[in-house]
Amino acid sequence: MGNTQTITKDEKQVVTSTRISGSEAVVRCLLAEGVETVYGYPGGAIMPIYDELYKYQDKLHHVLTRHEQGATHAAQGFARISGKVGVAMATSGPGATNLITGIADAQIDSTPMVCITGQVASHLLGSDAFQETDIIGISTPVTKWNHQITKASEIPEVLAKAFYIAKSGRPGPVLIDITKDAQFEEFDFEYKPCEAIRSYKPVPETQPEQVKAAADLINSAKKPMIVWGQGVILGEAEEELKAVIEKAGIPSAWTILGASAIPTSHPLNIGMVGMHGNYAPNKLTNECDVLIAIGMRFDDRVTGNLATYAKQAKVIHFEIDPAEVDKNVKTDIAVLGDAKTSLAALLPLLEAKSHDNWHNEFKKLYDVEFEKVIKNDLHPTKEGLTMGEVLKQINTETKGEAAIVSDVGQHQMIACRYADFKVSKSNITSGGLGTMGFALPAAIGAKMAAPNREVVAIIGDGGYQMTIQELGTIFQTRVPVKIVVLNNDFLGMVRQWQQLFFDRRYASTELVNPDFVQIAKGYHIDAKRVTKREELADAVKEMIASDSAYFLEVCVEKEDNVFPMIPTGASVSDVRLS
Amino acid sequence: MSQENQIYTVSIYTENNIGLLNRISAIFQRRHINIESIVSSVSEIKGVSRWTIVVKVTEEQIKKIIGQIEKQVEVIKAFYHTDDETIHQESCLFKIKSDLLFDERQIQNIIKDSNANIVTVNKKFFVLEKSGRRQELDELHQKLKPFGIMQFVRSGRIAVTKDEMKISEMLLAFKN
Numbered sequence: 203m204g205n206t207q208t209i210t211k212d213e214k215q216v217v218t219s220t221r222i223s224g225s226e227a228v229v230r231c232l233l234a235e236g237v238e239t240v241y242g243y244p245g246g247a248i249m250p251i252y253d254e255l256y257k258y259q260d261k262l263h264h265v266l267t268r269h270e271q272g273a274t275h276a277a278q279g280f281a282r283i284s285g286k287v288g289v290a291m292a293t294s295g296p297g298a299t300n301l302i303t304g305i306a307d308a309q310i311d312s313t314p315m316v317c318i319t320g321q322v323a324s325h326l327l328g329s330d331a332f333q334e335t336d337i338i339g340i341s342t343p344v345t346k347w348n349h350q351i352t353k354a355s356e357i358p359e360v361l362a363k364a365f366y367i368a369k370s371g372r373p374g375p376v377l378i379d380i381t382k383d384a385q386f387e388e389f390d391f392e393y394k395p396c397e398a399i400r401s402y403k404p405v406p407e408t409q410p411e412q413v414k415a416a417a418d419l420i421n422s423a424k425k426p427m428i429v430w431g432q433g434v435i436l437g438e439a440e441e442e443l444k445a446v447i448e449k450a451g452i453p454s455a456w457t458i459l460g461a462s463a464i465p466t467s468h469p470l471n472i473g474m475v476g477m478h479g480n481y482a483p484n485k486l487t488n489e490c491d492v493l494i495a496i497g498m499r500f501d502d503r504v505t506g507n508l509a510t511y512a513k514q515a516k517v518i519h520f521e522i523d524p525a526e527v528d529k530n531v532k533t534d535i536a537v538l539g540d541a542k543t544s545l546a547a548l549l550p551l552l553e554a555k556s557h558d559n560w561h562n563e564f565k566k567l568y569d570v571e572f573e574k575v576i577k578n579d580l581h582p583t584k585e586g587l588t589m590g591e592v593l594k595q596i597n598t599e600t601k602g603e604a605a606i607v608s609d610v611g612q613h614q615m616i617a618c619r620y621a622d623f624k625v626s627k628s629n630i631t632s633g634g635l636g637t638m639g640f641a642l643p644a645a646i647g648a649k650m651a652a653p654n655r656e657v658v659a660i661i662g663d664g665g666y667q668m669t670i671q672e673l674g675t676i677f678q679t680r681v682p683v684k685i686v687v688l689n690n691d692f693l694g695m696v697r698q699w700q701q702l703f704f705d706r707r708y709a710s711t712e713l714v715n716p717d718f719v720q721i722a723k724g725y726h727i728d729a730k731r732v733t734k735r736e737e738l739a740d741a742v743k744e745m746i747a748s749d750s751a752y753f754l755e756v757c758v759e760k761e762d763n764v765f766p767m768i769p770t771g772a773s774v775s776d777v778r779l780s
Numbered sequence: 781m782s783q784e785n786q787i788y789t790v791s792i793y794t795e796n797n798i799g800l801l802n803r804i805s806a807i808f809q810r811r812h813i814n815i816e817s818i819v820s821s822v823s824e825i826k827g828v829s830r831w832t833i834v835v836k837v838t839e840e841q842i843k844k845i846i847g848q849i850e851k852q853v854e855v856i857k858a859f860y861h862t863d864d865e866t867i868h869q870e871s872c873l874f875k876i877k878s879d880l881l882f883d884e885r886q887i888q889n890i891i892k893d894s895n896a897n898i899v900t901v902n903k904k905f906f907v908l909e910k911s912g913r914r915q916e917l918d919e920l921h922q923k924l925k926p927f928g929i930m931q932f933v934r935s936g937r938i939a940v941t942k943d944e945m946k947i948s949e950m951l952l953a954f955k956n
Binding site: 338339342343346347348349350367399400401402523524527529 | 810844951
């Protein structure tokens with residue numbers, strides 16, 4: 203099982219020349235890159251590599267998932283909690299195509315991942331051989347880089363490039379396809395980590411004059427507001443961000459993937475922006491005078507209608523990817539570079555401020571949201587259980603130390619809204635792609651990468667059944683993840699939209715569900731179902747106290763809705779509370 | 781920034797790797813943009829490929845597309861230019877029955893006036909080559925059409941820019 207130690211470039215070994223097979227070279231490259239855990243599923247075209255994994259099993263832990271999609275999400279969970287590159291493997295044909303959803307997810311959420319696929323022998327390429335598929339063609343639009351290897355001698359250099367590309371700059375997924383003959387072929391192996399590629403500039407230089415211009419604008423602002431994203435976490439700039447926020451006294455909100463970079467309880471943390479974000483930061487996006495975006499990409503779920511988004515504000519964009527600047531929102535000052543460097547350069551130029559009156563605006567709107575939404579979510583007086591009170595209970599039992607791995611839908615929004623985060627890299631969820639089925643396998647990877655942390659998967663009854671077979675992986679590896687299914691017998695978010703925008707025509711959103719507790723028990727996982735409020739606290743306590751995997755089903759109110767909400771195409775300032 | 785569609789010439793310097801065509805064309809395909817023409821060739825720099833792509837989009841679109849192209853790992857640098865900023869040419873070939881060359885005196889005059897070159901002549905057919913601006917090629921095509929053309933083909937645009945594209949310096953910097 204993996205651990206959370208980081209391995210610096212200097213510690214990577216340069217392996218000296220020896221004659222070995224291509225497949226052994228793959229394993230030795232992985233070891234040289236500091237990989238300890240890979241997720242995958244064997245099959246014909248990748249059998250030589252699996253044979254080497256067998257020989258190296260004391261050095262490299264292979265986790266057999268129950269579906270290749272599960273392998274990618276597990277690798278993503280591993281990467282998201284550790285900051286290291288996640289690794290997934292599959293055979294050719296259907297094995298490779300099953301990776302695509304996870305790869306697309308990693309691409310849009312900038313997750314460092316290397317996928318290795320077996321391919322039919324090079325003389326069979328293009329012959330419609332058994333389990334042949336053009337995975338390079340298929341994966342091109344959803345990978346940061348991909349490459350097909352047909353000669354063993356290419357393996358060290360290509361894999362070194364793969365890890366370098368996946369991890370550097372704005373991270374992303376890389377797929378390497380290796381023909382079966384290249385896996386068998388012997389060659390003189392030598393491994394050197396990749397340190398640069400001439401056509402690739404991962405991190406643009408931070409321009410001091412841009413930093414100065416940004417500082418001047420921030421210093422002159424009366425109503426500044428920060429929205430930070432995952433760039434802060436990927437760039438490990440949490441401390442720098444905190445210092446900036448505290449010195450300049452700026453109310454700061456986060457995107458879904460930025461969550462946990464600054465503790466939830468921090469007085470300047472004003473909550474989440476976006477479609478189901480908090481009332482105050484959404485509403486006041488359209489009242490601030492300077493909007494400072496840090497490591498975020500103005501996704502449509504964040505901005506609502508662009509034509510009415512922060513039009514009154516000057517916009518400063520701190521961003522590592524030049525293609526994101528002016529992509530959705532026109533910026534007045536763009537500061538390129540990684541967040542850690544840029545924010546460190548910004549800090550000494552900022553004047554200490556407190557902006558008390560401006561803060562009070564946020565507080566006032568928080569009180570409105572509390573009365574209309576939060577109170578009912580967290581302290582319900584009605585009979586049915588709410589998703590919010592389950593989150594509250596998990597916060598209590600984990601003291602905010604847990605990593606929350608959520609799936610996609612209503613429960614995800616509730617988890618992101620109400621989870622109490624104390625530690626960065628703790629909100630692991632499929633943000634950009636919205637991949638149902640993400641959470642269960644991602645939680646496996648997260649727990650393996652951070653065995654000393656509590657990892658709680660929060661999943662809806664719909665998404666759970668998309669990757670439910672990974673319970674088998676949990677049983678086989680004994681990875682002690684905690685699984686909470688918030689069951690409302692509906693595809694809740696779609697049902698909410700049907701209620702609000704399609705006159706309650708519940709087309710194909712009602713689920714007739716199996717006995718989830720029995721299913722978990724079938725995999726020898728401790729399991730419990732909660733249907734009443736008075737059972738909840740003890741059940742969550744028991745789950746968190748357990749040393750092994752635990753499944754908790756909470757039957758919640760069937761037709762609850764998630765608010766606040768910005769309807770599609772509406773302005774952020776038209777955020778609805780009911 | 782102009783919101784009207786206009787012709788832009790995109791010049792891309794890249795590594796010469798399998799699959800890059802797919803990666804670049806996917807950037808246009810994903811945005812529902814038709815590629816008017818695409819040419820890949822060697823460049824003035826050893827080991828570096830040069831692509832010339834012609835598209836009809838708004839300036840806002842082309843700026844974003846250049847950003848996405850440059851983001852690709854194997855792309856060294858990408859530029860976009862209006863027609864005024866480049867010297868551009870296309871080339872075309874006509875395959876025509878040889879009889880016409882002798883039977884229709886007019887054809888000989890058309891060839892002479894157009895500065896087209898006869899590439900080959902045999903008993904059955906001759907091949908005419910013409911390079912130039914699209915309009916010149918179209919004019920010649922229109923003039924020859926009435927006589928009957930056995931085959932016609934036109935290349936994509938190739939273009940050099942009037943101003944320097946600072947690419948060699950970048951590669952030099954990498955070596956140092």
